[in-house]
Amino acid sequence: MLEKESNPTLSKSTGLPRKRFYRARAHSNPLSDSHFPVPVSPSHVDFSLHYPQFFPSSSEVGCLKKIQFADIGCGFGGLLISLSTLFPETLMIGMELRDKVTEYVKERILALRGSDPGQYQNVSVVRTNSMKYIPNYFEKGQLTKMFFLFPDPHFKEKNHRRRVISPHLLDEYAYVLGVGGIIYTITDVEELGDWMKSCLESHPMFESLKEEELEADPVVKLLCSATEEGQKVSRNGGQTFQAVFRRIVPTSLYMKTDMVC
Amino acid sequence: MEDNQIEEGEKNTNVEVAPALISVHPTQNSVAVAVGSDLRVYDLLGDCAVSLVDDSGATSHKDSIRAIRYGANGKLFVSAGDDKVVKIWSAESWQCICTVSSEKRVSAVAISNDGQHVCFADKFGVVWVVDLHGIDGSEASVSKTAAPLLAHYCSIITGLEFSPDGQYVVSADRDFKIRVTIFPKKPLDGAHEIQSFCLGHTEFVSCLAFVITLDYPQGFLVSGSGDSTVRLWDITSGSLLDTCEVDAKAGHLESNGSDEGYSTVTDLCAIPDTTLVAAAIQSLQGVMLLSCNLSTKTLSVAKVISINFIPTSLASGSSTGLLWMVTGVSNLPGFDCPTVSRVKVISGFNKSSLEHKPIALEDNEIPGGTKLVEKLQGSVTVDEKVLTAAAEALKAAMCNLLIKKQYSVEKREFRKRTRNDRKTKQ
């Protein structure tokens, strides 16, 4: 990359993109019709563009590797970067609505791939509205982990339907998560934390992880430390509220009220 | 901002044209047509016009009806639309047995195969369910509240169908998506388990139908779209089995083929006991017949039946060999009589082949004859000029509603600049 040195959006000292050139509005309206391409179906996504090392040529059909982790509203991508080295063989993707932020994450990944050859090949990002297009990217039961870290709170009652965790959207997340897959949520807004937890608790296809399971999961520790938003909260000494749930077989769908114990 | 667009639309209800709809009783006991707020029913068994009995008011609906449907067992009939009221009728006494109010305008309705649940979709993409247990129509009309069943995130739902075995409820939207959801034992708790998504359309999905035969009682789903295709699906897996392009076939009948979006499929009707699907295509004069081969799982154009008539809605009862069609519109601007509809029937669909040429019947050959025509159309004759204007108005209305606004770059930048949530501080 010849123009790297002259590119003012990359930091001279680290070679990483500088965040101030990628600043964007604080919140996006997920309902607005945007102008990014949407794949017709998961089979239309060209993974060789996202993970060239795992998919050496685009003509090669039937590479069995599938994306397993999705970071929804990934922001500047801090979580993905941490997960990338923790799970080097797992393909993971961030979904982000703001185009400038998505561009930043793209540049960040490319820069890291450049500075650490062989690493960060398993991580990528797409600009999309996750509330509308998750089924266009993932097949049924494909994912093993989904992350919702510090999502926009949308305080007003009228705007609750813009929340990225909602009873109806959980149906779609349950569809793309395989049985046993885990959904991680965290926020510094107590009201939103309660909301996410109660949505998950009332959903017949999710169950809460036990305390000891949470402690044994190395990913849980990243929730409040790996992302930019999480770091901001902890710098300010803010409290966080997490809810971590597992996708289960929905037998309870038909038996829930009969099984009073 | 999509939600604002929909909300804006909501304020303009009275200037929006609505297509005429037709529905036929499963064993052709009666035929119903909806034009604007008017619901017209003709009783074919008794050979007489039906007077609807509705305690809740003189007119049954106060704004355009957007969806009508008979239940599979022939006992119920549902109508709903822009007045945010869902009416459930006895298809025997034609009494309104239940009224449900919706928060938003209703775009689609369906009745579960056992007739115990009515589902309706609103313009915000939420499908609601009403439990009819305990309502037998012997008392006066009751009102019920609906529970949310499932949702397509802020998309207009354009089609809603139960699978023939009753296991699934299938919903289609303007974001090219078809969702297949397991219809649960306790629908009032919501339908959370998604069986599949049928993805492949590249424009809004406009209509759904199931092709059912004795060999394939579980049926196959077909869908029509603004992308000028009809597609055949396996709903269990969500796989696209075949795609049938309709614009090439419809094109040569076009008067001005340059028209954008002229091959939008507006309605589909599976002809009972056959593997034929009739398709209404925007500005195609007549209907296109598609033939579905269920063993090879392919879909192909069998024939175009040309008549001087662009249907807005299609329907058929079982074993009759008849295809019922209506064309028409409400709120037509610039005409003395803003509501117009014309009914036609094509006969000659027999079980296996098209060897007997399907032909359009004259008004006096239609079951019910001119008496039926007069009831369903509101008049015996209809001015062809008005129908042409109606077709144009409908085309425009459908585009406005279902095709996403494509803003030019400048306009987009302007919209961005004038947003009030954008921070001026950098």
Ligand SMILES: C[S@@+](CC[C@H](N)C(=O)[O-])C[C@H]1O[C@@H](n2cnc3c(N)ncnc32)[C@H](O)[C@@H]1O
């Ligand atoms: C407060 S930030 C948190 C970012 C990151 N997870 C973190 O912890 O630093 C929320 C992010 O979600 C994105 N977002 C909001 N709605 C979205 C949607 N419907 N689809 C994709 N991203 C969305 C926003 O653009 C924003 O970057």
